[in-house]
Amino acid sequence: AFRAPSCVSFTMDATGNLLSVFEAEAYAKMIGPFKVTDVGSKAWMRQHNLVEQLNIQAHKNALTKHDEFVVEAICSADKVPTLVHHLLATEAWREKVFPHLYKKVGSSAAVKVYIALYHEATVCNLMEVLLYHENLCESGGDAICELADYCYRKLLALSTKKIAPPKPQAKLDAKNLSIDSAEESILKQARDIQYTTAICCITLMRFLTEHLKVLPVSVPRQLLDNLDILMVLVPLMEAAPWQRRTKKGLEKYVENKWMKIERKDRFRLSKLEAQVWLTIYNLLMDKGCRAMYEFTNYRKDVLTRLKRYLNDLLKDQLPMLKDLQRLLEELTLMKFPAPAKPLHLVVPVANIRAAVYGEADANGKLKELTDDDWKAIAQNQLRGAFAADSKDRAAEMRALAETYGGGAMEALIEDPKCSRCGKPAVNRCSSCQHEWYCGRKCQVKDWKRHKSVCQLLAKSGQKKQEGAATSATGSTTKSSSSSSEQKAPTRVKSKFVEEIKRSPAAEAKVTMVNKIDVEEEKIEVLEAVTATAAVVPSDSNDAEDAGWIETKSAAAPALAATKAPPAQLSSEDNELLALEEIE
Numbered sequence: 043a044f045r046a047p048s049c050v051s052f053t054m055d056a057t058g059n060l061l062s063v064f065e066a067e068a069y070a071k072m073i074g075p076f077k078v079t080d081v082g083s084k085a086w087m088r089q090h091n092l093v094e095q096l097n098i099q100a101h102k103n104a105l106t107k108h109d110e111f112v113v114e115a116i117c118s119a120d121k122v123p124t125l126v127h128h129l130l131a132t133e134a135w136r137e138k139v140f141p142h143l144y145k146k147v148g149s150s151a152a153v154k155v156y157i158a159l160y161h162e163a164t165v166c167n168l169m170e171v172l173l174y175h176e177n178l179c180e181s182g183g184d185a186i187c188e189l190a191d192y193c194y195r196k197l198l199a200l201s202t203k204k205i206a207p208p209k210p211q212a213k214l215d216a217k218n219l220s221i222d223s224a225e226e227s228i229l230k231q232a233r234d235i236q237y238t239t240a241i242c243c244i245t246l247m248r249f250l251t252e253h254l255k256v257l258p259v260s261v262p263r264q265l266l267d268n269l270d271i272l273m274v275l276v277p278l279m280e281a282a283p284w285q286r287r288t289k290k291g292l293e294k295y296v297e298n299k300w301m302k303i304e305r306k307d308r309f310r311l312s313k314l315e316a317q318v319w320l321t322i323y324n325l326l327m328d329k330g331c332r333a334m335y336e337f338t339n340y341r342k343d344v345l346t347r348l349k350r351y352l353n354d355l356l357k358d359q360l361p362m363l364k365d366l367q368r369l370l371e372e373l374t375l376m377k378f379p380a381p382a383k384p385l386h387l388v389v390p391v392a393n394i395r396a397a398v399y400g401e402a403d404a405n406g407k408l409k410e411l412t413d414d415d416w417k418a419i420a421q422n423q424l425r426g427a428f429a430a431d432s433k434d435r436a437a438e439m440r441a442l443a444e445t446y447g448g449g450a451m452e453a454l455i456e457d458p459k460c461s462r463c464g465k466p467a468v469n470r471c472s473s474c475q476h477e478w479y480c481g482r483k484c485q486v487k488d489w490k491r492h493k494s495v496c497q498l499l500a501k502s503g504q505k506k507q508e509g510a511a512t513s514a515t516g517s518t519t520k521s522s523s524s525s526s527e528q529k530a531p532t533r534v535k536s537k538f539v540e541e542i543k544r545s546p547a548a549e550a551k552v553t554m555v556n557k558i559d560v561e562e563e564k565i566e567v568l569e570a571v572t573a574t575a576a577v578v579p580s581d582s583n584d585a586e587d588a589g590w591i592e593t594k595s596a597a598a599p600a601l602a603a604t605k606a607p608p609a610q611l612s613s614e615d616n617e618l619l620a621l622e623e624i625e
Contacts, residue, residue: 082427474499
C-alpha cells in the first residue's frame with residue numbers, strides 16, 4: 043500500500059501542469075489505505091505528498107477547464123473508497139490520538155502535526171473535485187454511505203456551533219503583540235482546519251444529493267431515515283456558519299477567504315448558502331426521496347421554518363426555490379399521524395470506520411480500541427514519528443518543500459493586500475518585513491499603529507541573526523589552530539555611531555564618517571546608521587516617522603509574503619542610502 047518513490051520531485055512542465063497524464067495515473071495507483079498508527083511515519087508522508095499533488099493538479103485542471111485527467115486516473119484506479127478511508131483514519135487520529143499528543147510535541151515536530159491535521163482538509167478538497175462527476179460518485183460504491191455519515195457529523199457540528207467560524211485576526215499592534223506557544227499554535231491550526239473541512243462537507247453533501255440516482259439504495263436510506271439530514275440542514279441555515287460579524291461589519295466566507303460584504307450586497311447569496319438550498323431542494327423535490335421520507339408533525343414544523351427565508355430576492359437568484367416554497371405551503375396545511383416504528387429494509391454496515399476504530403484479535407474479529415489503546419498509540423508516535431530528534435526529519439521537510447514549492451502554488455496563492463486600505467500591494471516595510479502597502483500615502487497613515495510593533499519585530503529579527511551568527515562561530519573546533527588565528531569580524535565602533543547620531547548638523551555627520559580611515563569600518567558605520575533608521579525620534583510627527591521606513595518592490599508578490607524575504611542591499615547600496623539619510 044505504501045509503495046511510492048522515496049524522493050518525489052515535482053516541477054512544472056512546458057504546458058504549466060504539475061503532473062503529466064502518465065504521472066497522475068501512476069500516483070493514483072500508489073494511493074493506499076493506512077492505519078491510525080501509521081500517521082506521521084515516512085510511508086504516510088509519501089501518501090500525503092501523492093494526494094496533495096493530485097489535489098493541486100485536479101484543481102488546476104478544473105480552474106483552467108483543461109482535460110481532467112486526474113479525475114479519470116482516480117476513477118480508473120477505483121480509489122474513491124481509499125480516499126474515504128483516508129478521511130476516516132485522519133478523523134480518528136484527530137479525535138482519539140491528537141488530544142493525548144499535542145501538549146508533548148516539541149517545536150521541531152509541530153510542522154508534522156500540522157501536516158497530519160491538514161491531510162483531512164486536503165482529501166476533502168480533492169473529493170470536492172471528484173464528486174462533481176457522476177461517474178466518480180458511482181465508483182465509490184458502499185463507501186459513499188460512510189462518506190455521507192462523515193459529512194453528517196461535520197454539518198451537525200456546524201449547526202450546533204461546535205465548529206464555529208474563526209475569530210478575525212487583529213492588526214498587529216504593540217498592545218496585542220504576543221507570541222503563541224507551540225501548544226496554542228497547534229490548537230489554533232487544528233480549529234482552523236476543522237472549520238475548513240466542515241465547510242467543504244457542505245459542497246460534498248450537495249453533490250451526493252444530486253447523484254442519488256446512481257448511488258446504492260443504502261445512501262438515500264442512510265441520509266433520510268437513519269441520519270435525518272433535513273433536520274440538520276434547517277438549523278444549519280439558521281446558524282449560518284459562513285458569515286460572521288466584526289467591527290468592520292458583515293463578512294462572508296467566499297472562495298476560502300473572508301470578505302467584507304457591503305450593505306447593498308447583504309442579500310446576495312454566497313456559494314455556500316446556495317449549496318445548502320440546493321441540497322434541501324434535491325431531497326424534498328425528488329419523488330423517490332419524498333416517497334421514502336416519513337413526514338411527521340415535528341418534521342413539518344422544522345421544515346416550515348424555512349419559509350421566512352424564501353423572499354423575492356432569494357427566488358430571483360435561485361428560481362427553482364419557487365417549487366420548494368409551494369411544497370412548504372402545502373405541508374403547512376397538512377396534518378400527519380403519529381410516527382410508526384420505521385422498517386429498515388437496508389441497513390448499511392460501516393466497514394471502513396469499524397476497521398479504523400478497531401483492531402483484529404487473535405481470532406480475527408475486530409475489537410474496538412479503548413482509551414488506553416489510543417493513549418498507547420500517542421506515546422508510540424511521540425517516540426517515533428513525532429519525536430524531536432527524528433532521523434528522517436530533514437528528508438521529510440525537503441519533500442514537503444518540493445511539494446509546495448516549484449511554482450506549483452502560485453496560481454492558488456492570494457496576492458498581498460495593503461495593510462491600510464486592503465488594495466493590492468507591491469511594497470512592504472523594509473525594517474520588519476511584515477506589513478504590505480499599496481503606496482507611500484497608506485504607509486504614512488498607518489505608521490502611528492505600526493510604529494511600535496515595527497521596532498519590536500526589527501529587534502527580534504536582529505537578535506535571531508546575531509544568534510545564528512554566534513552559533514555558526516561556536517561550531518568551530520578548538521583543536522583547529524587556523525580557526526583560532528582567524529581575525530574576528532570588525533565590529534562597529536559604538537563611539538562613532540553615537541557621535542554621528544548626536545550630531546545636530548548634517549555637515550558634521552558627513553565629516554565624522556569621512557574621518558574613518560578603514561574602508562570596512564566606514565561601510566559598517568554607514569550600515570549601522572541605516573539600521574537605526576527604523577528607530578525614529580519620539581518627538582517627530584507621524585509623517586516624518588514614516589519617512590524613516592522605505593518600502594521595497596516585491597519580485598513575486600504572490601509568494602513573497604509567505605516565503606523568501608526581499609533581497610538584501612549590497613554594501614555600496616547601504617553606503618549610498620546612509621549618505622542620503624544623513625543629507
